Amino acid sequence: MSKRKVKDAHLPVGECITQVHQILRRRFCHQQLPDRPQGVEAQHKHLAELLKRTAVHGESNSVLIVGPRGAGKTTLLKCVLRELMKETEVHKNLLQVHLNGLLQTDDRIALKEITRQLHLENVVGDKVFGSFAENLAFLLDALKKGERSSSRPVLFVLEEFDLFAHHKNQTLLYNLFDVSQSAQAPIAVVGLTCRLDVLELLEKRVKSRFSHRQIYLLSSLTFTQYLERVQTQLSLPGDFPDRKFAQEWNASITTLCEDKSVEDVLQRHFNSSKDFRSLHLLLMLCLSRVSVSKPVIKPADFLDASHLCSADSKANMLHGLSILELCLIIAMKHLNDVYEGEPFNLQMVHNEFKKFLQRKSSSMYNYEQPVVMKAFEHLQQLELIRPADASSAKVQGEFQLMRLMLDHGQIMEALQKYPQCPTDVKQWAMSAFA
Amino acid sequence: MTGLLQQPGYDEERLKRVSELLPCREVQAGMLLSLMGQPQQYCYPSVFIYGHRSSGKSHVTNILMEELELPHATVSCVECVSVALLFEQVLLSFFGCDAASLLPRSPSLSDFVRIYRQQSSQFPAEQTRYIVSDTSPELLRDADANLLPALLRLQELVEDNVTVILLSEIVWETFRPNTGCFEPLLLHFPDYSKDELKQVLSKNKHPSYSAEFYSSYINILLGVFYSVCRDLRELRHLAALNFSKFCEPVEAGKAKVGDTHKLWKNIEPHLKKAMRTVYLREVSRCLSAHTHVELPYYSKFLLIAAYLASYNPARTDKRFFVKHHGKIRKTNFLKKNEKTSNHLLGPKPFPLDRLLAIFYSVVDSRVAPTASIFSQISSLVTLQLLVQISHDDQLDAPKYKCAVTLDFISAISRTVNFDIVKYLYDFL
Secondary structure, eight states: OHHHHHHHTOOOHHHHHHHHHHHHHHHHTSOOOOSSOSSOHHHHHHHHHHHHHHHHHOOOEEEEEEOOTTSSHHHHHHHHHHHHHHSHHHHHHOEEEEEETTTOOSHHHHHHHHHHHTTOTTEETTEEOSOHHHHHHHHHHHHHHOOTTTSOOEEEEEESHHHHTTSGGGHHHHHHHHHHHTTSSOEEEEEEESOTTHHHHSOHHHHHHSOOOEEEOOOOOOHHHHHHHHHHHHSOOTTOSOHHHHHHHHHHHHHHHHOHHHHHHHHHHHHHOOOHHHHHHHHHHHHTTOBTTBOSOOHHHHHHHHHHHHOOHHHHHHHTSOHHHHHHHHHHHHHHHHHTTOOBOHHHHHHHHHHHHHHTOSSOOOOOHHHHHHHHHHHHHTTSEEESSTTOTTSOGGGOOEEEOOOHHHHHHHHHHOTTOOHHHHHHHHHTTO | OOTTOOOTTSOHHHHHHHHHHSTTOHHHHHHHHHHHOSTTSOOOSEEEEEESTTSSHHHHHHHHHHHTTOOEEEEETTTOSSHHHHHHHHHHHHHOHHHHHTSOSSOOHHHHHHHHHHHHHHSOOSSOEEEEEESOTHHHHHHOTTHHHHHHTHHHHHTSSEEEEEEESSOGGGTOOTTOOOOOEEEEEOOOOHHHHHHHHTTSOOTTSOHHHHHHHHHHHHHHHTTTOOOHHHHHHHHHHHHHHHHHHHHHTSSOTTOHHHHHHHHHHHHHHHHHHTTTTOTTTOOGGGOOOOOOHHHHHHHHHHHHHHHSOGGGHHHHHOSSOOOOOHHHHHOOOSSSOHHHHOOOOEEHHHHHHHHHHHSSSOOOOOHHHHHHHHHHHHTTSEEEEOTTOSSSSOEEEEOOOHHHHHHHHHHTTOOSGGGOGGGO
């Protein structure tokens, strides 16, 4: 019996790879919730207890979860909610309202959304009747009428909390915090934000009604933990249909994480940022190279992926410029050197370029002003040069003052990599450093 | 090289066709395809593809979407002047016109996400849906502060298998909002190398000539234009325009098809001229160098006076325009305080009084300051030959700038027999 089961579970390689992609892509791209959030046990406990007190005992609370982008704020909250909802008492009792500062850009839209998500009586079909004032009064009434003991608690989740603080008079925040402070229907307000100075954005009256409870998700990750994280993220779960393949895969991941070059890549990545989202990006790039013909991740994949991640995009763009455009950039660099970062216009750049042509160049002939102008405009379109002041719409194109958006290192590096760069142009670029 | 495009879950035949349609872009197409994964799998929430103009960004994505029949919505940011149009287009191509008609007047992002969620719960995505935002997404950046961050994390907001692909000429760094956002996956499309350009351009050969003949023509064309222009579209346009000229000696019987040197000698001056005219799109406009504007006699002098006032420093006026200016020490006069000449820095503003003073000095006859003179000044402003600056004082002391080039003003002064170069400080 057991033997047959093993045989059944043996899938062809293509099928396995598809499954691997399915599972890992869900993890990296769709931000699938992990079984337990790692490294944030204390915060997790704090938040879970707080929400439970609201859900079960009807206590009104407010809390802010603060942390940089990609630190796992939403993941933490969702994990806590998932656990809470497993309890039948909470599941029956708690109402949830999810708002996002990106979507609900003013209080009117937010209010409509709240009314909709609470399924209130005056909502028929999908249309909300009544004006903003009526709506707010109705909603507040409904919340005020409730009592601590009898009415169902409501959980308000405000993602991108700092954007709500930019609403006019912060009416919504004031009312939510006010209800949470007074003995009305029990509500919990959970705000998620990436701004550390979010309390400074609040008005005084709003701030005084907020409970000043903040949960910080500042990553205190060490590199060994980071490596472990990589390993768990890449490993296949126990319920993978083909046991043997999963074991081999996991073994290959373990050896991969011990590889020196992979460790170097990850160390570099760790030094630039600790957040998980950029890690996911890196792993996703590695994963995309796994196919039937190459069913494991190799250290070379990691190297390639990190090259892709860390590539300087401006240098990439410089590589595709024509020689004329490159010459203009070198002329601008010289002007920057001579006049110490003063803005320049096309005439000056062209003058500098002409000087070069007269003095040195043999490989190029004189371009006419309109051709140079076209090249200059192309550079402006690529935003490699920018107008020094925005209010100069009336100035003729060739006299508009511009600034170069590149630094020496980038230009010199681009010159080194440039395919078939004429030697005199290279020497001209070098000459400023002498 | 059909081996590069391999991805399970797609039809083999189709992949082969796709790779034939994408010459010199197999690597990029393969990378994009492998990131997209199989149709039902998740793709990264947002992909940002950047590269130079006509490096095949839209072509590759469009061909992949069309040929593999993936559900996609292509929106052009130039066309979508309001966000409502963008939302409507996305809903229309994913869920049909019923969904698009659900949008209220002047919808917000909230409405869009709500309707999208509603629809996708009815018709859940079996395959990854793609929103391709074509042509200059930098307009998204300028549109609404929330729009770009919301689009980048659309997958999370609507909880559907959807991916947003942005195609841009500008690097991602200039897009990032100041409070940060969901970082997209960056993908670079490198420029075509010279050989690749040759290969792509040689594809559309003329039916009545051999392929070698055409590719030798392309060789010559690239020799002239490559240092200035790497835009495939532009080069293709130039190639199509000038080919008949290239064939002329062959058709006239003066040269044979193999006579490369003779053909090159014939075409090269022509191509160099084409850089001036065709490349700058001046054939159809006939402007610029041949600018010729008919102006009244006094207007011409007013314009000359304005040019002199703009490009000469005020302290030299006495020397140039007063007959008996007394003694000015020559060394003092010629000492140039400015580091660079005014013709590099651009025109300087001048008050109306100075313009009139120079005007009376350069016109030989006596001119009365009639209403017509003043109205001519303001009509020069409407013609955009002069620019009025600082709108605070319309009547009392208006200031102007001259907005014409040296060539233009020399042509004008030649018609009235005035030697302008003699009066310009920069050319002393």
